[in-house]
Amino acid sequence: MPAPNVRDMHTTPVAVQGTLDDLGTPLSEVTFVVLDLETTGGKPAGSNITEIGAVKVRGGVVLGEFQTLVRPGEPIPAFVSVLTGISNAMVASAPRIDRVLGSFLEFLGEGVVVAHNAPYDVGFLKAACRETGEQWPRPAVVDTAHLARQLVTADEAPNRKLGTLASLFGTTTTPDHRALHDARATVDVLHALIDRVGNLGVHSLEELQTYSKRVTPGQRRKRVLADDLPSAPGVYVFKDANGQALYVGTSVDIRKRVRSYFTESEKRARMRDMVRLAEEVTPVVCQTALEAQVRELRLIAEHKPRFNRRSRYPERAVWLKLTDEAFPRLSVVSSVRDDSPGYVGPFGSKAAAELAMTALHDVLPLRRCTKRLSRKGDSTACALFDLGKCGAPCIGQQSVDDYAAIADEARSMLTADARPVVDALLDRMNALGAQGRYEDAAAVRDRLLAFVRGAARAQRLDPLARTPEVVAARPGALGGWEVVCIRYGRFAGTTLTPRGADPMPYIAALRETAEVVAAPVAPAPAALTEETERVLHWLEQPGVRIVHTEGVWVCPVNGAGGSRNRLERLMDAGSGGGARVAG
Template identity: 85%
Template structure:
């Protein structure tokens, strides 16, 4: 066994560790076979190498906890008699881990060897040092073509690259052969622009040389939480994302771990990345939404067009009706939404009409009505205020019922439509039942959204705090549903001065027309989600922030859970039929 070498840094710095500076421990194990377990190891062989120079070797037989099968003895040449006087794994593991130190592990089919070493640590109570690992078998699959070699076995590669040692299933011999294979493979990737350990670990032929060369885009990015914006040569935003570590996340786009085709296309167009460092995860999520809405990057699939959302309003007139609109104004008795599409909004309107006999005509009626009734009057679905069959007082009761459905209590709609849906199902009219279900869900989703947004949209200020990940407090200021500012108070510090400073410096926000908040709806929903997390404490509130007891949110959750359960049941049934 060699003496312990001078320690070499094993972790990667921000720019990556040049391969010439990396100390590798190339290892091989022989075992009795079976599942990874420390008692199954029969031999350990390892070679320490850096910059092409061998620094030391480690080799020892290990007495396993079970007999070596005959076919394994024939394969490796290691017999039960040879290991009878060898030390147990608990005596060998400590010296081997000292030899390994903080070097990078290399092995052919590394998951196999590393799995046994991890099991040995677990069995003996030792601590596995979690070194970086390079698998020469994986590299060979990326770099050696079928024209060059029929397979990627160690013996085949050793012959291909002219290794000085022929592998023979003895641990040290195989480790020495793997060293030569490693050097040959790193020579090949070096010609492809791979010069650091991180690049070697993530190398894949699926990553184009152009994509790999662009990793320098991430070199000057901060290792901090926040938002990153990929931009093309003209400075146009291509993609906006968030991460707890901007540099690490952006670098991943240039490796094999990024498998999305559209992201690889985006990287091909990207020329720069702009970081936006944020103090908290909520701030990063909010800034991401705002940047996506502002720039509408072509490679972001969600949140690009918040202006396309629509609302349903109960109009303010002698004979109110429901109308689908794109903007919330102070011209209605109540609003629900927003809905992601006009179709969903129209489904919600139909759900209310199924229960409440509101007029559905679009013409403006005076208190005296009009002169012509539509077919809904004959069907009993409208009281025909248009021809004076209904007074404004009589109709006001109907409008009040509709307003209660929209703003405080969705149960009447759900009860009526659930009964109708069950009746249709009993008649085997499943498509009609599904239509009723979709209308009901559209309604409760829109009503629940408005009922949750409205209280916060009317509240001038909410200041809340929750414990920080490393102590202290994460504090957020919300004004009229808009994220107005955030701060972190250090561990052990009095948070109140930080909260006072935040309130003084937070964004000044004008009051909106509720239930629309003074922000993108999705932003306010993220704020609400944060406020509802366990451990969040309300520090200060201007105004009253409450939600209706019988509101649509609980109903929406219950219906969506039922739908999810039903879909899962159908999927399971389909699997059983297919099986």
């Protein structure tokens, strides 16, 4: 049986303009394998390959060709024979696909597949690999039909068929539905299209693969902003002509991530608007992913970039506290002071804090009036006294000691044990649901969730905010250790120890050089709340080891975190109207 025809070309290299573009693989260095298949039908299911033709080319130089007929194992339909000129007699003695596919994949090697309507050809090759047990190598793919739709206007050509493009670009080979001839024509079409995108600033394989006319010329020209950025983990800051920060982000590879903003892969309209305004990108190289996350949060909070949607206004967070007076009450405040041990939060909005306040009022007869009460009391009480929701200390119906017992219970629910609030409000939700009062039950649910989320957040922050120092380490991705120093909940420093080295001297140096942090008023940490939560998340990752601590770092046994997690799971499972929520 005829063997596949594979030819190596040893022609004189054609001079090709090189590129110093370091944002990807220069096109002049890419080995393209331009292929075409002839088949018995239009889909791999129920159809088979009858011919494979391919041309290997790099830098304008043809390196080799591959051609073979393939016996499909089924009759070739008459209309296909008329179209391709391949008859049943021609393939009768040809090898089956299992005899030639390995040779073709060897010819392909690590090349980039190019085809006109590439999904068609690649689909048949993948199906053949599944049928024969060969491993599809998952090469990069370039579709000349897709590129032509982006680059060839309707005035130039009525369609983007290979024959039409061959005529437009004057290819040396006329496509005639024979695989090798069509592959040779596609080589010339590819080169013509590369010339066009080169004039638009596309010089790398990665840019060619993602090229789209949806990326504006202005957006594409600004890719030079990524030229000098480091391929390292860290933070990047887009800035406008006045040096004002437009957007802050993080990446494990700054240059690669910034480069993506200038390609079709960036589909967010607001990011395209940001790129239009950007004139500079400032990198901040970081040793670890945690350091990058922290620096991103700090930069966003400091500069409030207009295109960042989160973390811009941490100062708007509020807390719920139990006031420090003879008859304490709940109050929403903007900061934590050293005046009460009963703070929860922070909450993202005043409305959320007020929901949490209402949850506690539903369970305990705390006073709700805002005036400061004297120990003697006033002459009149509000309607809450008549409703049994307040003991009326305002008129002397409740002594300081009696009220103190209620206040102590509230303080415990806020800072230590949320179960009484959770159990009472779950019972109320179920009762309302049983009565068909689903909207009222949903309102109780929202209040309860707001309370346990705020309480859990404070109880989670408080221990670390009171701890002068925690040093922790986890194995580094490339060996050695990733070490972090945390002081009063604030990221104070980090280091990476070399693989195989004793980490203790590096840890000692980190402790000596880490940021000096003043003790905050707990439960507020000495950092942005979101920063401390990122640090806590890192500390909880598998493999993290505590190397050193100063102070006591403990959490309440019956804290709100467990209740919050249980409630959120229950809400997800029983979100249908009227569903009973078990305690």
